[in-house]
Amino acid sequence: MVHGGRAVLVTIGLAGAGILFGAIAGGTAFTFVVLVAGARVSFEVFEIGAFFGAPLGAVTAPLLSWLLLRRVPLGQMFLVCSFGTIVGAIAGWFTAAPNEEAVDWALVGAFLGSVVAATTLWYRARARSRSTAPNLS
Secondary structure (H helix, E strand, O other): OOOHHHHHHHHHHHHHHHHHHHHHHHHHHHHHHHHHHOOOOOHHHHHHHHHHHHHHHHHHHHHHHHHOOOOOOHHHHHHHHHHHHHHHHHHHHHHOOOOOOHHHHHHHHHHHHHHHHHHHHHHHHHHHHHHHOOOOO
C-alpha cells in the first residue's frame, strides 16, 4: 500500500520523467517525419516535436504507470512506451488524409502507440508473475 504523500511525490516524479521522455519521443518522431519528407532537418524541428510530446508524456506516464505498469521496471516502461509513442506518432502522421491536420493524427497515434506498448508490458509482466508463482495445488 502506498501512502498519500509518497503517491503524490511518485506521481510528480513520473510526470517529470514523462515530460522528458515525451519530449524526446515527440522530437524524434517529428524529426523522422521531416527527414522522410525530404525537408531540411534542424534543431527547431526537434523542438516542435518536443513541444507536443512533453505534455502528452506528462499525462500518460503517471496514468499508465499507476493503472497498468506497477510491476514493470521504470526504465523498461519508459523505453518501451517511448518507442511505442514514436512508432504511433509516425504512423498517425502518415495515415492522415490530405485534407486533415496531420499533427492531430500524429498525437492520436502517439497516444495509441504508448497505450499499446503499455498493454504489451502489462501482459508480459502478468504472464511472468504467473509463471513464477508457486503452484499450490
